[in-house]
Amino acid sequence: MGLARRDAVIFKAHCICYSVLSRHTAELDSITLGRVLPNIEIGKILLVHLSALKSGAAYRNLADAMGSVLYDLRGEIPKLQSILESQTGQPARTVRDVLRKYEEIVDEVSAQEWDDSLECVAYVEGLRETAEVLAERFHASLRSHAFPEVTFDVETATKVPGRTLAPASWRPTDGMMIVRFDPSEFLFEEYLRIPFVLFHEYASHVYPLPAAVCRSREYMLNGWLLGAQYEVFQSRCGDPAYGSLSYIHFNAIDPYIIGMIRSRCANQGYRLARWFYNVIEDCEKATRLATDLVMHPCAFHEQRDFHIEFCRRLYSYMVSKGSTDALRAKVSECTSAEQLFDALATLIDR
DSSP states (O other), X not given: OOOOHHHHHHHHHHHHHHHHHHHHHHHHHHHHTTSOOHHHHHHHHHHHHHHHHHHTSSOSSHHHHHHHHHHHHHHHHXXXXXXXXXXXXXXXHHHHHHHHHHHHHHHHHXXXXXXXXXXXXXXXXXXXXXXXXXXXXXXXXTOSSOOOOOEEEEEEOOOOTTSOOOSEEEEXXXXXXXXEEOTTOOOHHHHHHHHHHHHHHIIIIISOOOHHHHHTIIIIIIIIHHHHHHHHHHHHTTXXXXXXXXXXXHHTOHHHHHHHTOSHHHHHHHHHHHHHHHHHOOHHHHHHHHHHHHTOOOEETTTEEHHHHHHHHHHHHHHTTOOHHHHXXXXXXXXXXXXXXXXXXXXXXX
């Protein structure tokens, strides 16, 4: 279990730098209106030197490698100034502000402890805690089960060309949540995805769900629930109750979503949930009904799953382009997915 020594050190270095970077990225983007992203250069420089550290060819330890990283980061300042000044209409004040912010990032990275300790999990602990809080509150209206004990660890993985590496996965056989990274290319965007992926794993796979919904894994777990989680995650960004979660974490999740909804069933369940939330316009109400649906314990209608029957009925209403105002009014009267299921029948029959 866990990481080899050099991989552990590389993971630690990335997480520390990316944590610093994530705290400053929102302000950088607001200064430059997204036209200049120094974080991309920071990521490239990290990859070059930490790859050399992994091979053992150039550096004895992390402190040596990070010394070179910091030297190169400071060397980027004149280049960044030249890029900014060459942009048409870029005010001098913007140039100064970006350079000041970039120097702040480099100074903060420089101030970190660069020893070779191997406590990898500690460097994503804050992201894990945020994901757990999201998942617990996602299922808060149910409280029919508690989350089981979860062990947390970090492992290496090799990227497959053309596919997005999922940065986390749940391993139910040994009750372990695994954060995965490729030591040769651990990108800033992958780090930013970790809270959402952990949220999905906790809420869809760790939380005890009925056997019927697990049989409909693609449609319900990787489709319907994923769409609901997307909406909830977006609504929580910027809320102090969820730590440092911000829009930069939300903006990083699309490649993961695309990879998850490749199948027709998952895609349809995901799109249906997104439509449902957009129609209801009340994230809390929509979430109570979305989670009540997946917790429905029994099958009916000639032993067909209630979950699938509900989604078929809701999908029929969506494609019929029925009145969204009428649906919103019905939802306001419902306290369970079963009540809404019956209400949908009256709307469709009109």
